[in-house]
Amino acid sequence: MSLALPTLPDGRVLDVVRAPSQVLSVSGLPVDPADPAVVQLCADLVATMRISPGCVGLAAPQVGVSAQVFCVDVSAHPKTRTTHGLIALVNAEVVEASRNEKAREGCMSVPDLTGDVKRPTKITVAGLLPLSGERVLITTDAFEARALQHEIDHCAGMLFLDRVVGAHAVFPRKVYLKLPESGGDVR
Amino acid sequence: MTSLAITVVGHDRPGIIAQAAEVLSQCGMNLEDSSMTLLRGHFAMTLICAGEADAEQVDAALQPLVNGSLDVTVREVPEEPDLPPLGSTYLVTVHGADRLGIVARLASVIAQAGGNITDLTTRLSGALYVLLAEVDLPRSADVAALQARLAEVSAELGVDTSMRLIENDEL
Numbered sequence: 001m002s003l004a005l006p007t008l009p010d011g012r013v014l015d016v017v018r019a020p021s022q023v024l025s026v027s028g029l030p031v032d033p034a035d036p037a038v039v040q041l042c043a044d045l046v047a048t049m050r051i052s053p054g055c056v057g058l059a060a061p062q063v064g065v066s067a068q069v070f071c072v073d074v075s076a077h078p079k080t081r082t083t084h085g086l087i088a089l090v091n092a093e094v095v096e097a098s099r100n101e102k103a104r105e106g107c108m109s110v111p112d113l114t115g116d117v118k119r120p121t122k123i124t125v126a127g128l129l130p131l132s133g134e135r136v137l138i139t140t141d142a143f144e145a146r147a148l149q150h151e152i153d154h155c156a157g158m159l160f161l162d163r164v165v166g167a168h169a170v171f172p173r174k175v176y177l178k179l180p181e182s183g184g185d186v187r
Numbered sequence: 188m189t190s191l192a193i194t195v196v197g198h199d200r201p202g203i204i205a206q207a208a209e210v211l212s213q214c215g216m217n218l219e220d221s222s223m224t225l226l227r228g229h230f231a232m233t234l235i236c237a238g239e240a241d242a243e244q245v246d247a248a249l250q251p252l253v254n255g256s257l258d259v260t261v262r263e264v265p266e267e268p269d270l271p272p273l274g275s276t277y278l279v280t281v282h283g284a285d286r287l288g289i290v291a292r293l294a295s296v297i298a299q300a301g302g303n304i305t306d307l308t309t310r311l312s313g314a315l316y317v318l319l320a321e322v323d324l325p326r327s328a329d330v331a332a333l334q335a336r337l338a339e340v341s342a343e344l345g346v347d348t349s350m351r352l353i354e355n356d357e358l
Contacts, residue, residue, distance in 0.1 A: 019315045020284040025347050112312045118354075161282045162349045167306040167319040 011047025059154030070151035092127030197257035199230035272323035283346025
């Protein structure tokens with residue numbers, strides 16, 4: 001099941017911001033999905049995600065823009081059950097969530113650490129498609145649910161570090177996917 | 188029966204834990220609670236063991252372990268009651284740019300609120316400093332006031348702090 005995502009312009013590959021950077025800690029503002037700058041930002045996020053080994057999602061604050069915009073694509077990941085292919089959403093929020101499970105997450109903006117995070121595994125997300133502004137509901141599970149929540153957290157100024165489960169739940173990363181300086185979110 | 192607190196800190200190499208555990212076993216000391224980890228590449232072991240040997244005997248038996256690169260301390264400790272917390276346990280998460288005094292300032296705020304830190308880890312990863320603390324708060328503690336004070340001090344320090352109740356899933 002894919003999302004009827006409008007065709008985006010060509011995206012530029014942007015530099016990914018790392019913690020501790022202020023832009024990762026502030027809540028992004030809602031934005032106009034039809035604004036050409038927002039549409040271009042979506043395309044840029046997708047382009048940056050695509051060239052980053054293992055990356056399955058990227059949010060606007062991670063490229064230095066404080067806005068509620070992100071992209072996700074978990075279709076090639078082995079932990080995926082349901083997938084909607086490439087997702088790009090504006091002003092998204094989780095509207096339903098259940099069945100918490102713990103799993104280890106990583107993040108391009110925290111490249112040297114991973115952490116155990118408990119999150120709902122069945123969720124419904126509401127958000128606006130770029131360009132058309134159409135409001136869509138995405139009901140999903142497992143890895144796609146985790147990736148969506150990780151990116152929605154970024155848009156709210158939160159990192160996985162804010163949600164780890166205990167004092168011993170953060171770990172130095174032991175496996176890098178090809179390029180340590182450009183890993184991916186939620187591996 | 189004696190309880191001993193033992194620390195072993197120094198240059199890491201394969202076999203430290205095997206050797207230390209073997210010595211304790213030979214001395215008839217039962218290894219109870221322990222933490223054995225690497226801290227910025229240094230091997231760091233802290234443990235409580237109990238048995239019939241005294242601190243002097245165990246210290247002597249551990250000396251071959253030292254090998255010029257490890258510091259070993261052994262001392263007798265009284266039995267401590269290992270009680271569950273009376274209130275609730277919270278996880279305080281802090282991350283931000285490294286600077287002097289983050290742990291001191293925030294731990295002081297927690298102590299002033301009557302909070303007892305039972306487990307704390309910190310990690311410096313490049314420019315990013317991460318602190319995770321499990322805090323027992325008595326039932327009488329004002330959680331909202333503590334959260335507000337932590338937010339205030341965190342803003343002064345330029346770090347992000349969150350404090351959440353630790354959920355225990357009873358199965």
